[in-house]
Amino acid sequence: MRTLIVEDEMLLALQLEHEVESSGYRVIGLASDESEAIALVEREQPEFAFVDIHLRDGPTGIDIGRYLASRGIPFVFVSGNLKRIPADFAGALGAIEKPYSANGLQNALLYLRAVLSGEDLPPPPSSLTIFQ
Template identity: 65%
Template structure:
């Protein structure tokens, strides 16, 4: 599976990359702002994505998420403040709050991979806040 990481903090992006690769997926691209992210959605055609809400160009992660949802690409929002997530969750599968644990990221990845592959989906992990 090809994963897009949209994160403006380099160390967090590198941590996510490490966890994505440890789960057997490939990182298909990184973006630190919405313009880069939207360009990568078109060129890299990711299977899934992790998207921070606040990027270099402001709180534009929600816009990136809406674009992913419009393209049918499942994604997880990552934020230090989950109160910024719109009530409709902007089409996301769920959200993880920073600081997150590596176990929480791995559990969310496994959940997302199960959703994408169409196998019977387990219940959402505790680390992943899902829409009601």
């Protein structure tokens, strides 16, 4: 699956990229602010995204989430402060709270793969907050 990572902390972005690629997903790009994210969406047409809320240009992750949702691209927020997610979830499938463990992220990726492929869903892992 073609995956976009929107994260302004480079070490976290690279760690997430490694974990995502280890799970068989293809990372099509890393963005650290809103303009980079939108340019990558337009150019690379991702099928899924991980989006931090607070980026290099401020709390623009919510706007990026709304943009992804308007394009029909599923995503999850990855944030150290899940309280900043709006009541309508900005169209996100869920959220992964930082700091996360490699095992927790792998479990979340397995669950998300099931969601996106239409498989029967196991219970969501504790590392992933699901929005209904």
